[in-house]
Amino acid sequence: AQSVTQPDIHITVSEGASLELRCNYSYGATPYLFWYVQSPGQGLQLLLKYFSGDTLVQGIKGFEAEFKRSQSSFNLRKPSVHWSDAAEYFCAVGAASGTYKYIFGTGTRLKVLA
Amino acid sequence: DVKVTQSSRYLVKRTGEKVFLECVQDMDHENMFWYRQDPGLGLRLIYFSYDVKMKEKGDIPEGYSVSREKKERFSLILESASTNQTSMYLCASRKTGGYAGELFFGEGSRLTVL
Numbered sequence: 015a016q017s018v019t020q021p022d023i024h025i026t027v028s029e030g031a032s033l034e035l036r037c038n039y040s041y042g043a044t045p046y047l048f049w050y051v052q053s054p055g056q057g058l059q060l061l062l063k064y065f066s067g068d069t070l071v072q073g074i075k076g077f078e079a080e081f082k083r084s085q086s087s088f089n090l091r092k093p094s095v096h097w098s099d100a101a102e103y104f105c106a107v108g109a110a111s112g113t114y115k116y117i118f119g120t121g122t123r124l125k126v127l128a
Numbered sequence: 129d130v131k132v133t134q135s136s137r138y139l140v141k142r143t144g145e146k147v148f149l150e151c152v153q154d155m156d157h158e159n160m161f162w163y164r165q166d167p168g169l170g171l172r173l174i175y176f177s178y179d180v181k182m183k184e185k186g187d188i189p190e191g192y193s194v195s196r197e198k199k200e201r202f203s204l205i206l207e208s209a210s211t212n213q214t215s216m217y218l219c220a221s222r223k224t225g226g227y228a229g230e231l232f233f234g235e236g237s238r239l240t241v242l
Contacts, residue, residue, distance in 0.1 A: 023168075048230060057132070057218055057233035058171075104170065114159060114178065116231065118170040 016041050018107050020119035027095050028127045035090040035122050037105030047088040048106040049079055052121075058104060064088065075099070100126045131155070134219050134234035141241050147206040149237050151219030158224050160202035161231065164188060165216040174217075177202055209241045 019038045027033055039045060046065050050058040062073025069081040079090045088105060105119040135150045153160065159178050163171040173186030175194040183194050191213060195203045202221075206213055216238050220231040 018170075046229075050233075055236070055238075057134075057235045058220075058231075059233070060230050063230055106171075114161070114176045114184065115173065116171075120168055120170040 016107075016117055018105055018117045018119040020103075020105055020122050022122045023120070024123050024125065026125040026127060029097050030094050033090075033092045033095045033099070033124070035103050035105075035124070037088045037090065037119060039086050039088065039105070039107045039117075041086075041107050041117070046108045047079075047081060048108070048116075049073065049077070049088070049090050050104045050106060051075075052102045052104065054101070061090070061103075095124075095126055097126045097128060100124055132219055132221055132232050132234040134217075134237045136237050137235065139237065139239045141209050141239065143208075143210060143241060145209050145241075147209050147239065147241075149204040149206075149217055149219075149239070151202045151204070151234055152200050153202075153219075153221040153232070154200065155221060155223070155232065156199065157221035157232070158199070159222045160196065161220040161222075162186075162192075162194060162202065162204045163218040163220065165218055165236070171218065174204065206239075209239075211241050213239065214241045215239060 017040045048063045049061040052058045061077050062071050064071050064081045072078050077092050102121045102123045104121050108116040132153045162174040172188050176184045177196040193205045216236050218236050219234040222229045
């Protein structure tokens, strides 16, 4: 079955600390992978995406993610978290072609301590 | 700046009322989506439209219908609202079908059905 798993529902880090949010997927076709961020009461904003090529992708706001095919993972990282990064983060996967279906994880809520 | 606009950010309706949620995009995108977001469940696709007057059911279409008379506008209709339709509704668009490109989201419409 196709699925996206974000094993951490909540994560709390101190401002300035590094961050890693986990995402594992199960998908039969060649996946396109995305990370979105949602601030309270807002819609989702794309942080970064992976389609092909270099497995380490850079996104906005200083985020990066690494695609590891052997582990079916696409973890999101940031070396130094800012208080404004407090939000909910969603990993998503879509097929390389021929579909409108995206599978979203259930999200990880990030809290940043001052 | 690209934009997806959901005209109603917060609505409170009574059981049995007809509810219209409107979404407009200014990016000339062919594809538009309606998702429902509930805590712990991630985003679930209600309906997808790949072009004007064209639609596909998503994963949870029961109790909903849609209308797309113009390319830029995609409406979600709850014919007879029920309390279990209390939720956050997110509209999204993307440029074209055939591959899973990034989605652009609106800010969401939070619906409460009493």
